[in-house]
Amino acid sequence: MLELSWPWLLVLLPLPLIMYFLPRTKAKGDGIWWGNSHQLRHHQDIKVATRKPTLRNTCLVIAWFLLIFALCQPVWLGEPTKVTPSGRDLLIALDLSGSMQVTDMALDNQPANRLEAAKSVLANFIKERRGDRIGVIVFGSKAYLQAPLSFDTNTINQLVQETQIGFAGEQTAIGDAIGLGIKRLEDKPSDKKVLILMTDGANTAGRVQPQQAATFAASQNVRIHTIGIGADSMIVQSFFGPKAINPSSDLDETLLKNIAAQTGGEYFRAKSTEDLQAIYHTLDALEPTPTEDIWQRPLTSLFHWLGLGSLAFFGLSLLASYQLTLRNSNWRKRSRT
Structure with missing residues (x-):
């Protein structure tokens, strides 16, 4: 049976979602002038290349969930032993x-x-x-x-x-x-x-x-x-x-x-x-x-496993972000040529 030593930390789970829906500051200026349609086409290609990083965000969400559950100090209660x-x-x-x-x-x-x-x-x-x-x-x-x-x-x-x-x-x-x-x-x-x-x-x-x-x-x-x-x-x-x-x-x-x-x-x-x-x-x-x-029930802490899992998914998000940055850089080089 799974138990959480600090279950009140679960209130932190929706924090990234709250930050996502907070009002953002809009950039000043009403428009951008393009010298010719060739540059506009490359700009549209770059927008396609810089679409939402779904994999990175998914890894970050999983890493956040695992981190919060690890901070809750989960323990697994084994069968009662004499x-x-x-x-x-x-x-x-x-x-x-x-x-x-x-x-x-x-x-x-x-x-x-x-x-x-x-x-x-x-x-x-x-x-x-x-x-x-x-x-x-x-x-x-x-x-x-x-x-x-x-x-x-x-x-x-x-x-x-x-x-x-x-x-x-x-x-x-x-x-x-x-x-x-x-x-x-x-x-x-x-x-x-x-x-x-x-x-x-x-x-x-x-x-x-x-x-x-x-x-x-x-x-x-x-x-x-x-x-x-x-x-x-x-x-x-x-x-x-x-x-x-x-x-x-x-x-x-x-x-x-x-x-x-x-x-x-x-x-x-x-x-x-x-x-x-x-x-x-x-x-x-x-x-x-x-x-x-x-009679007692053995306790097995799951903190280190969840912590390692969170670190692993955070590393995957960094890798996905690096690949995305590299892809965008290649598109920018092409747009200039």
Whole structure:
């Protein structure tokens, strides 16, 4: 549907017509004397050559109409579309340290390492966060921004799936990951800043202490949910045969619990892929996405198209006027010879 933002400018449309019918000043003198009939015949030929420039006037009229309609700021209203309102700014900090390669998880009844299980569960979680801006931080010995906050969950998910163990180093810089998350969430609404920290170890690297980072996060209203990933029992083959070990002995649960409690978040323990899935279902409930959709109609401005059209027809009128002037000049030269 077409709408005009300034329809009152349409009153200018008849302006050229009004000017056309205004009284004109008549030339002084009652007649012209011609020396002979030969000059009179050439004068009549010139009058024929200088007949009303129909093409030029037509182009000028069209150019004027297009210009006025362009000044009215016409917009085309498209079909109503459903737009999900903005939800939370949600950052996921994913541990890529060397210990994430421990194969104590399972996917489709097949052994899988911790990172493979995390990426599988994150794929479904990110896909369902409709209306949120999702970002990804990866950390090991250092912390890096893998994906900035974006509504494009497909691209975010692809970047998550491309992560590999060791990309950020072999150690674990939990404090740096929190610090980077705070920086990326600054200047955002205070009730919508969420960081999900997933790790399987303790803080062994980085310049920022996790407790200090958590204190600053609390002051910036950044809520941090922490997830400790890793099974508590695993059978390995030793020299003396099968042996049960605790592959998560390095996990600092106390630290993760303190970070979550200090920032108003929750701590979760994921001992299996099923636990991870249940945790992210719980996070969906703790950090709900917008439920009401907004309907809006896209606006497409037609100003530049009408403006270009007006300019094109004005150019055609100038071309027609030039051709007419050239034709008249040729007739005058003939009349003199």
